[in-house]
Amino acid sequence: MSDAAEDTRQWSPPMIRPVPSCRIAADDPGPSTLDLNDEPTRTLAIRMARHKARQLAARSEFSPADREDLAQELLLHVIRRAPKFDPSKGSIQAFIATLIARRAASLLRREMAAKRDAHQCCSLNMLIRADDGTRVELASTITEDAPDPRLFKRSRHSQHRVEMASDIATVLSRLPDDMRQLCERLKRESLSAAARSMGIPRSTLATRLSKLRKTFAAAGLDEYL
Known part of the structure; x- marks a missing residue:
């Protein structure tokens, strides 16, 4: 079984309600929406969120026990930002990867700042x-x-x-x-x-x-x- 299949089988992501999409003209070629109700897109987002969560959980600022919470927070960020997808600026995969990377960086900065405050x-x-x-x-x-x-x-x-x-x-x-x-x-x-x-x-x-x-x-x- 592939890592992607194992990830989606072992983890129950938050329930995804119908997500509003960013649409372009009907005669414009290429995908025009980021539809997280679509199974392939959903699986892609889950796999990428879990991968980044594993990386974060391995850092000293977090712990392995944080992995599931981090994955859910990353995925929820993708859900909230889905309507911002603009197919003229890149692919769905690139859009999701950018969202997850930026959110992960934000979580890491927040955790580092919190630890610094705690010490102070x-x-x-x-x-x-x-x-x-x-x-x-x-x-x-x-x-x-x-x-x-x-x-x-x-x-x-x-x-x-x-x-x-x-x-x-x-x-x-x-x-x-x-x-x-x-x-x-x-x-x-x-x-x-x-x-x-x-x-x-x-x-x-x-x-x-x-x-x-x-x-x-x-x-x-x-x-x-």
Whole structure:
């Protein structure tokens, strides 16, 4: 059995309702529509979406468990863009390949940005160097009652980091429970893993991270972001 046949047999794609098509004059030669209700076209789109999903799932930004979700998201993008097909600009296969490639690049950028935001918003465990040469966690430097004695003599750079850590802790303390929970999870998990364990779409978590960035920026922590 070919890879294409195996892909379409093992995977149930989202239900495709009749898709509006982009038509040209009846006397114009060549295919004039991208009809995803047509079995060969549907099979082609599924095969290409799954192929790209396998490539994405193999990257460090994703995991094998993301493969089916990625394939469905890529295919749904093709469905939404089907009416934009213009036969004068290329073949159906080239059109689908371009849609999938661009959507895959967008998903990858979003995942990389989400991971970067997670690191930026949840780095109180990062190690900094005290003046005596030892390393301590940022979080340990923000207690008011019992500060680490190794940090009494700080350089200006170290003092700045301590103040920044205190500001970060203040912002985190004011976040809603779901936002704080997300930050805690992202200290240990990737965005995709957090989405699975929380039962929330990855795109939803990415949106929350975007809101976190705005919250930190509003608190004057643009340098940290």
